[in-house]
Amino acid sequence: MSTNSSRSxxxxxxxxxxSVDVALCSLVDGKLKVLLVRRDNEPQRGRWALPGGVLDPGxxxxxxxxxxxxxxxxxDVGDVPYLEQVRVFxxxxxxxxxxxxxxxxxxxxxxxxxxxxxxxxxxxVAWRDAGQPGGGLAFDHARHVAAALALLRDTxxxxxxxxxxxxxxxxxxxxxxxxxxxxxxxVEKSAFRRRLRDDPSLEPIEGAFxxxxxxxxxxxxxxxxxxFEKPLRS
Amino acid sequence: MSTNSSRSxxxxxxxxxxSVDVALCSLVDGKLKVLLVRRDNEPQRGRWALPGGVLDPGxxxxxxxxxxxxxxxxxDVGDVPYLEQVRVFxxxxxxxxxxxxxxxxxxxxxxxxxxxxxxxxxxxVAWRDAGQPGGGLAFDHARHVAAALALLRDTxxxxxxxxxxxxxxxxxxxxxxxxxxxxxxxVEKSAFRRRLRDDPSLEPIEGAFxxxxxxxxxxxxxxxxxxFEKPLRS
DNA sequence: TCAATAGTGTCTCTTAGACAATATTGA
DNA sequence: TCAATATTGTCTAAGAGACACTATTGA
Numbered sequence: 001m002s003t004n005s006s007r008s009x010x011x012x013x014x015x016x017x018x019s020v021d022v023a024l025c026s027l028v029d030g031k032l033k034v035l036l037v038r039r040d041n042e043p044q045r046g047r048w049a050l051p052g053g054v055l056d057p058g059x060x061x062x063x064x065x066x067x068x069x070x071x072x073x074x075x076d077v078g079d080v081p082y083l084e085q086v087r088v089f090x091x092x093x094x095x096x097x098x099x100x101x102x103x104x105x106x107x108x109x110x111x112x113x114x115x116x117x118x119x120x121x122x123x124x125v126a127w128r129d130a131g132q133p134g135g136g137l138a139f140d141h142a143r144h145v146a147a148a149l150a151l152l153r154d155t156x157x158x159x160x161x162x163x164x165x166x167x168x169x170x171x172x173x174x175x176x177x178x179x180x181x182x183x184x185x186x187v188e189k190s191a192f193r194r195r196l197r198d199d200p201s202l203e204p205i206e207g208a209f210x211x212x213x214x215x216x217x218x219x220x221x222x223x224x225x226x227x228f229e230k231p232l233r234s
Numbered sequence: 235m236s237t238n239s240s241r242s243x244x245x246x247x248x249x250x251x252x253s254v255d256v257a258l259c260s261l262v263d264g265k266l267k268v269l270l271v272r273r274d275n276e277p278q279r280g281r282w283a284l285p286g287g288v289l290d291p292g293x294x295x296x297x298x299x300x301x302x303x304x305x306x307x308x309x310d311v312g313d314v315p316y317l318e319q320v321r322v323f324x325x326x327x328x329x330x331x332x333x334x335x336x337x338x339x340x341x342x343x344x345x346x347x348x349x350x351x352x353x354x355x356x357x358x359v360a361w362r363d364a365g366q367p368g369g370g371l372a373f374d375h376a377r378h379v380a381a382a383l384a385l386l387r388d389t390x391x392x393x394x395x396x397x398x399x400x401x402x403x404x405x406x407x408x409x410x411x412x413x414x415x416x417x418x419x420x421v422e423k424s425a426f427r428r429r430l431r432d433d434p435s436l437e438p439i440e441g442a443f444x445x446x447x448x449x450x451x452x453x454x455x456x457x458x459x460x461x462f463e464k465p466l467r468s
Numbered sequence: 469t470c471a472a473t474a475g476t477g478t479c480t481c482t483t484a485g486a487c488a489a490t491a492t493t494g495a
Numbered sequence: 496t497c498a499a500t501a502t503t504g505t506c507t508a509a510g511a512g513a514c515a516c517t518a519t520t521g522a
Binding site: 011012013014015016018055057058061062063064085087088090091092098099101103154 | 245246247248249250252289291292295296297298319321322324325326332333335337388
């Protein structure tokens with residue numbers, strides 16, 4: 001057990017409980033989904049929650065390291081190229097253990113890089129719709145999911161977020177679908193491709209790709225500096 | 235002294251130091267400035283820093299209340315209509331007292347609502363340019379200021395941020411200057427007014443206003459739901 | 469009259485949006 | 496051939512940017 005387990009309710013009067021939760025999102029069947037885990041410990045045991053854990057100052061150099069450790073322990077996810085802070089939820093009421101502070105992170109990964117099984121400390125995992133994660137979530141995690149989605153939608157353009165949901169090589173249609181999954185709206189095909197046409201940081205790859213019994217689509221690779229020129233808001 | 239004063243360096247191994255810093259911005263001579271206070275306590279005594287303070291779980295219902303309390307104590311600022319979370323800075327190295335976590339807030343106020351004198355716990359205050367706060371700031375507060383400014387620039391449109399820098403009644407030129415002060419760029423007058431022309435939530439007030447020896451300008455009032463339609467990015 | 473700022477008009481150019489047309493594959 | 500998707504082209508309308516023009520005040 002970690003040193004954190006020895007924290008008592010009395011400590012809460014002096015020190016807040018500092019934890020990190022991670023909203024890990026992927027494309028599942030073309031839809032933006034968030035990974036939930038079933039809580040194995042009290043409080044709220046048995047309820048679905050974002051993977052999270054308590055800060056351990058002895059092990060974590062900063063809160064981003066805490067987030068990576070939590071993902072590793074709870075979901076066996078190793079490397080996470082995109083990991084961003086969303087915001088802090090705090091207060092006396094949100095956790096029955098007392099005054100608490102949760103720093104929410106958002107991570108994006110292609111689905112095939114997320115192990116299907118649960119991690120060391122978790123029995124069960126599930127993908128829920130990011131826009132409609134459903135009821136019965138532990139703590140204030142429904143608000144957490146909403147905040148993460150709002151951040152994604154606000155910044156989908158400037159930081160080329162959809163790339164983190166795709167493989168290294170992708171078609172323009174796949175890129176468009178990823179954008180649509182984040183925004184929750186549809187995008188006009190012609191206009192979408194038009195603005196990408198003259199972008200030098202989006203390079204076509206030699207060799208075609210086919211999605212079945214149709215015309216094959218050109219595969220592209222994103223150069224390091226790629227991002228959408230315009231906001232791409234919903 | 236508060237209970238927090240009893241925290242020892244040894245506690246840092248188990249519990250992080252949780253503090254809140256506030257970047258309070260105003261228009262000073264048409265430029266966006268941030269309020270700094272001279273630190274009166276160790277560590278970094280005598281250096282300029284953002285007004286900040288340690289979370290007191292016994293008094294603060296959540297971190298936003300902490301931010302309001304800090305502003306009140308350090309700068310005698312009472313009501314703050316616009317107060318928003320920016321992000322968290324964390325880690326073992328950023329504060330000599332050990333593992334620490336600082337939640338940064340950003341506040342906007344018209345200059346005439348910020349008392350010129352220092353607060354109860356501060357001897358000296360100063361306005362620094364938000365884009366160029368200068369060197370020698372305490373801790374990692376130069377990064378804090380940069381993060382707050384970046385947030386303001388990203389969200390200047392959607393939430394009508396400039397209104398919080400102006401009085402209730404303002405001219406279109408004043409509104410434009412406030413936008414420019416946040417963005418750090420100039421805005422084309424004709425296009426700026428064009429997009430505001432048909433906005434029903436921006437109401438002209440009966441009675442003119444004059445800025446000296448020129449044609450008087452129409453005063454406007456913003457209805458509750460006002461915000462810029464488009465992003466207004468720099 | 470002039471200086472200074474408020475406010476409007478006009479032109480061009482870019483781009484989004486809608487939608488049609490063509491291209492290329494497997495079955 | 497057909498179904499399905501990729502890719503391009505065309506038209507239109509809205510908006511941004513540049514810039515000139517008019518309006519109204521005090522001095």
